Amino acid sequence: EAGVAQSPRYKIIEKRQSVAFWCNPISGHATLYWYQQILGQGPKLLIQFQNNGVVDDSQLPKDRFSAERLKGVDSTLKIQPAKLEDSAVYLCASRTYRLNTEAFFGQGTRLTVV
Amino acid sequence: QQPVQSPQAVILREGEDAVINCSSSKALYSVHWYRQKHGEAPVFLMILLKGGEQKGHEKISASFNEKKQQSSLYLTASQLSYSGTYFCGTSHQGAQKLVFGQGTRLTINP
DSSP, X not given: OOOOEEEOSEEEEOTTOOEEEEEEOOTTOOEXXXXXXXXXXXXXEXXXXXXXXXXXXXXXXXXXXXXXXXXXXXXXXXXXXXXXGGOEEEEEEEEOSSTTSOOEEOOOEXXXXX | OOOEEEOSEEEEETTOOEEEXXXXXXXXXXXXXXXXXXXXXXXXXXXXXXXXXXXXXXXEEEEEETTTTEEEEEEOSOOGGGOEEEEEXXXXXXOOOOEEOOOEEEEEEO
C-alpha cells in the first residue's frame, strides 16, 4: 500500500512570498490532516478534512493560510504572505473514517522563511 | 485542548525502563502513541480506546486510565532503537480531531 505523499520535501522562500504544499493521502482515506511542527515542539493541528469538507480549522491562521481538498483526495496548503515564524515542517496525515484507526503521516515539507 | 506530556525529556542507559505520561483536561475517547526520530515522520505505535485498555507492542506497552483522563506508555528493557521523541495524540467522543502533546524526548545511551 502506498503511503502519504507530500511535495516538495524542502522549500526556502523570503518573507512576504507565497508558498504551496501538496499532499496525496492513502487511497480511500476520508480524513486528512495538516499539521505544523515547529522545531522541538509537537505537531499542531491546522486543519482537518472529512472527504472534501472542512471539519476543523480553528487553529488555522486564516488571514494568511488556506487549504483545500478538491474531490476529497489530494490537498494543498498555501501560505500567503509568509512570515519568519512560519518556518516549520508541515506534515500531512490521513486516516480512514473509523474512529479506532491510526493516522498515517507523510514525510513532511520543511519550510524555511528567510 | 492539547494533552500534557511528562516528563519532557528522559535519558536512560540501555536496558533501563521508562514511563511517559499523557494527561488531558477533557474526557478522552482514544489515545494514540507515536515515535518520531530526528528528521523523520511520526511512526504509529498503538491506539488505546476508553475502557482502561492496556496494549503491548514488543517491549512497549501502554495503559489508559479513563477516570484520570490519562494514558501511560511503558518502555521495558530499553534498546538503542527506542531513542526518539514520543508523542501522544488524543481524540474525544465522536470526533476524529487528533491533537498532539508537546512530546517527550527519550535518549538511550549504551
